[in-house]
Structure formats: structure tokens, C-alpha cells
């Protein structure tokens with residue numbers, strides 16, 4: 283029986299609850315497809331500050347580096363919310379983790395589920411059929427460039443910098459994904475203003491001919507922010523830098539009304555990490571009302587990455603089935619309301 | 634009779650047509666309220682490249698600096714679209730103009746008009762009642778910071794920098810506007826990552842007590858991109874930097890279905906500029922189908938800035954009246970279809 287080592291970082295708020303359901307489901311597919319997942323739990327975020335005085339303790343990084351894949355719940359706690367300049371903050375844990383694991387590509391599929399389309403803020407005819415995936419560069423750009431404040435406190439700066447090599451590796455992933463999809467890549471940038479965007483265009487154009495079947499187009503970020511709302515179905519693969527990806531992937535996540543259903547993967551040099559895109563929702567924590575489906579679908583991406591395609595498929599099909607039956611957690615306003623843990627049990631049973 | 638000198642920069646595509654209507658309407662209110670507008674036409678954009686080899690000829694800058702206000706149509710032409718690294722491009726004219734006139738605050742009101750709400754990509758219950766205004770810093774940040782590409786072409790950088798003084802002047806404008814509205818300012822930033830955002834927070838917090846009636850809150854830009862779609866009515870005044878403002882103001886512009894109705898002002902150190910937010914739409918140019926209402930409402934902002942409040946109001950009331958009557962250009966799918974010039978005549982007649 284093949285064994286896979288998974289580092290599990292439940293984090294804060296509803297993170298632990300939804301992570302527990304994802305593990306239930308992984309165990310269930312493990313049993314069905316004769317694979318063993320070995321978990322190593324580690325702290326990250328506010329809970330890690332509370333326990334170790336550090337949002338990313340050294341043991342956590344080590345646990346991740348020793349694992350075949352990392353499962354991440356959610357981080358963030360209101361007590362750290364109102365002071366982004368505080369010395370120690372949960373998000374620092376996340377940023378350092380991305381860097382430590384070399385998580386250079388954040389991948390966020392956004393697709394519609396007919397059963398929850400009525401929850402979309404968009405008119406159904408606009409959003410129906412949306413099925414896109416955002417490739418956001420995650421370890422460079424303005425997030426990690428040189429920054430500082432002048433000694434007199436009168437000015438500050440941040441630097442966005444990119445290397446061709448950093449652009450290249452995520453570009454290849456994006457085109458490879460496009461080959462498995464509708465074969466279209468849209469590079470989103472601000473090449474009419476930014477030097478780094480012009481470098482992205484050049485680098486991406488140089489790689490594109492290696493994927494002759496994939497159509498490449500370009501869109502300015504301000505236009506993309508409009509197009510996502512007006513004609514979201516036009517997109518297949520969106521490729522963009524760290525900062526634009528942060529904004530556009532959050533924008534895209536609310537289009538379909540299925541925020542609680544959206545998984546993500548962060549592909550790394552050393553290992554890869556899988557997490558629901560929703561936050562830690564401290565208000566909902568401990569009430570067994572959180573939607574575990576995004577976490578469970580993230581587990582599907584995780585097992586897929588280990589080559590377990592049938593297992594991944596079984597998870598996706600079960601989630602789809604549950605939705606079609608009108609079953610869901612309260613925020614989906616479903617026909618049949620299930621708790622977080624009950625829904626985890628059901629999906630684990632179905633896979 | 635008081636005289637006001639207006640520099641008129643019609644630009645490209647539908648720019649000249651909609652500008653012509655705005656001028657008709659200004660002349661009409663001028664007559665009614667006993668004021669004279671003197672116009673000085675100048676070239677900018679693709680047309681200026683064609684005529685002078687420069688998207689912003691020196692005479693144009695001078696015409697603007699000599700004027701009490703500047704009216705701007707739209708710029709951009711497809712022949713320059715696909716090469717953002719070309720030596721001479723229309724947008725450079727715009728960026729240089731902003732710098733030359735010191736246009737530090739771009740002000741974009743976004744409001745719903747019940748008659749066009751059915752054109753919104755959002756569900757009516759989400760968007761109805763939206764009435765917000767974005768204050769975007771326009772002459773600093775990553776647009777104008779140091780930038781470059783390494784000699785070997787393997788890397789590039791852009792610098793975002795801000796000074797407290799640059800933040801202060803737009804912040805005062807935003808708070809002053811909030812005092813005339815619902816008394817709420819939302820600073821949108823990425824203070825959990827960017828040093829410049831932390832400077833913004835600090836500077837804005839220091840100014841806020843001068844406006845004790847105004848409530849100030851903070852929102853990360855990724856969250857703002859979501860909130861604009863989910864609950865656009867929550868916003869009153871949004872204050873943000875150049876890059877985030879570029880993205881969010883375009884995003885906001887498509888929410889209400891009334892893109893062709895949205896005006897803007899760019900307040901400057903030396904003079905101020907008024908323009909419709911829509912682009913140059915070369916496909917529609919010369920067909921007399923462009924919607925002049927955004928240009929006409931920009932003229933209302935212009936005359937307002939000259940202290941002509943009654944005239945400004947007369948323009949707004951007339952546009953509102955025309956809309957209520959179900960009159961509009963083709964893209965509004967109105968009850969009665971008018972051409973661009975016919976609609977200009979009608980509104981000029983009504984003011």
C-alpha cells in the first residue's frame with residue numbers, strides 16, 4: 283500500500299473544522315483506492331502566535347518540507363485585524379510559508395454550480411457557464427520586493443520586481459493547464475504603464491510558441507476587472523502577477539455565488555499546498571455551520587497532485603452529487619441543511 | 634458677463650463627437666445663466682501623434698495651463714493597441730498631461746439610474762441605490778516611480794513611492810466631499826503587505842480628526858474588489874492610491890449598467906480636467922451613436938467647479954429628465970432612440 287505524508291496546518295477560526303472534514307474524506311478515498319495518508323499536524327497563524335509567539339514556527343516549515351503535500355485550513359483572527367503594522371501578525375506566517383516552500387504559483391479554479399447560481403450577485407445569464415482558472419504568481423513582485431519608510435516618516439516605497447525565470451515557470455504551468463482545458467491563456471498586466479508588465483509580455487510571448495494549440499491574449503488589469511463582471515464566461519486560464527492576482531482572484535471568487543465551494547492549490551519548488559480560498563470566519567468558528575466543501579475540493583486537488591486521479595474524481599463527483607440533491611450548509615440556503623461535520627461524514631461515505 | 638477660458642481636448646474615436654455635445658450644453662447654460670465660455674481647442678492622443686508626432690504637444694500643455702478648466706474627450710486608437718512597448722503611444726500623452734497639470738486627484742462618482750438598472754450585470758436588488766465616489770491619487774505611486782529593465786533583459790522593476798504630502802492633499806478633498814455626502818470614507822489599501830499602504834493609513838488617520846463627523850474605515854484592496862460586487866451600496870467615498878484606483882474605478886464603473894453616463898474630474902495643482910470615463914470606442918466613431926451623457930455630466934462637474942452651481946444642476950436635471958422619459962442612445966436600449974448629436978441638442982434645449 284503506497285503511503286503519502288501530508289502536513290496538516292488547520293490554522294484559525296473555521297480552519298480546524300473544515301480541515302477535519304477534508305481529512306475524513308481523504309481517509310475514505312484512501313481506503314477505497316488502497317492508499318494511506320499519514321498526517322503530521324502543525325501550527326500556523328494566530329494559534330501559532332498564541333502557542334509559540336511566532337505565526338510560522340520552525341517545526342511547521344520542517345513538517346511541510348518533509349511532506350509530500352501540505353493541507354492548509356485558514357488563518358486570521360480579529361484580535362490582529364485592526365493593526366496591520368503590528369510586529370507579529372498571522373498573515374506574516376502565510377507570506378513566510380509561501381517563500382519557505384517556494385510556492386510560486388497559486389491556482390484558483392472558479393466554476394459555477396447550477397444549484398447555487400441563485401446566490402450569485404450577478405444575473406444568472408451573465409454568470410452561467412463560467413469556468414475559469416487564475417494562475418497568480420505567489421513568491422515575487424511587490425509582495426517581496428525591497429520596501430521601506432524614510433527616517434523622517436515622510437515617505438515610503440515598495441518595489442515590484444520580476445525575473446524572466448520567475449515568469450517562465452508559472453507560465454509553463456498555465457499553458458499546460460490550458461492544454462487540458464479550452465486552450466486559451468489571457469495574460470493580465472498593465473504593460474501600458476509598468477516595466478515589469480512589459481517583461482511579463484515579452485517572456486510569455488517567448489514561451490507561447492511551445493504550446494502552438496493554445497491561444498494567448500493580453501488584457502490590461504483595469505479592463506480585466508470589468509470583463510470579469512461583464513463577461514466572465516470569456517475566460518479560460520488567466521495568468522497574472524502576485525498583486526493583480528490577489529485582487530482579481532478575490533473578485534472572481536464572488537462571481538459564482540459559490541465562495542464556500544472554491545478550492546486552491548499553490549504549487550511550489552519544494553512541495554505544494556492546498557487550501558480553501560475562504561477565510562477563517564471567526565464569527566462562525568466552533569458552531570459546526572462552516573461549509574467544508576471548499577476544503578474537501580482542495581483535498582481533491584491534493585490527491586490529484588499525488589497522481590490519484592480516480593480518488594480526486596470520486597471526491598468531486600460526491601460533492602457534485604450532494605449539491606444536486608439540494609444538501610448543504612446553512613449559507614447555501616439549501617433544501618436540506620447539514621452541519622459541517624455531518625456534511626463531511628456524508629461526503630466521506632459517498633466517495 | 635463673467636468669462637471662463639476652457640481648454641478643449643477632444644482626442645480620438647468618439648471623443649470629438651461627445652465633446653461637441655458637451656460644448657453645446659455648456660453654451661446653453663452659459664446663455665441661460667449669463668456666463669461666457671471661451672474655448673481653445675488642442676490636440677492630444679493618437680490624433681496628436683498623427684499631426685505633430687507627439688501625443689502631447691507643448692501647445693496643448695500651454696492651452697491647458699492658460700485655461701480655467703480643461704475638457705477632455707477620450708484617447709486611444711487600435712493602431713497603437715497591440716504594442717504597449719512602442720516608442721510613442723497615445724496613453725503617454727495622458728500620463729504626461731496628468732503630471733504637467735499636477736492632476737493629483739481623479740474623482741469618479743458612480744451612481745445608479747433606475748431607468749438603466751436593467752443593463753447592470755448585477756442583480757437589481759444588489760445594485761439599486763449604489764451611490765459612491767472614488768478618489769484615486771493620480772500623479773504618483775507605481776505609475777510615476779523609478780522603473781527599468783536590466784541590461785541583460787532578464788529582470789525589471791517598478792517602484793511605488795508616496796510622500797505624506799501627496800497623500801494629504803487628496804485625503805482632504807475626499808473628506809470634504811464626504812461632508813457633502815453620507816460622511817463616510819473608506820481607505821482602500823494593502824497595509825498587511827505594503828509599506829506605502831501603511832504610510833497612507835498613518836497619514837489618513839492623522840488628518841481624519843479634522844473632520845470629526847466623518848466616519849473613516851479601512852479595507853484591503855482584495856476585499857474591496859469583492860465588496861464592490863457583493864454590497865456596492867455600503868460605500869460612500871472610497872479613497873485609494875493610483876494603481877488600486879485604476880482597477881477599482883473601472884470595476885465600479887460597470888456595476889450600475891450606466892457606463893455611458895459616468896463623468897469624472899481630475900483636480901489639479903495648476904488647473905482641473907473633466908472627462909467622461911468611457912474610452913474612445915473607435916468602432917463607434919463617426920456614426921453618431923455614441924452616448925454623450927457622460928461627457929455632458931462631465932461638463933456639469935466642470936461648471937460646478939467654476940462656482941456655477943445652478944448651471945451644473947440644470948445640466949444634471951436635464952439628463953435625469955431625458956433618462957426618465959426613456960430617451961437615449963442605442964446602447965441603452967431605450968424606449969426612444971436618439972443619435973449622439975440629437976441628444977446633445979435636446980439636452981442643450983432643456984437646460
Ligand SMILES: CC(C)[C@H](C(=O)O)[C@@H](O)C(=O)O
Pocket residue numbers: 373376377528825826855
Ligand atoms: C493575507 C494576505 C497577505 C494574502 C495575500 O494578499 O496574498 C491573502 O489576501 C491571500 O490572497 O492569500
Ligand SMILES: CC(C)[C@H](C(=O)O)[C@@H](O)C(=O)O
Pocket residue numbers: 474475504724727728879
Ligand atoms: C490609459 C491608462 C494609462 C490609464 C491609467 O491607467 O491611468 C487609464 O486606464 C485610466 O484609468 O485613465
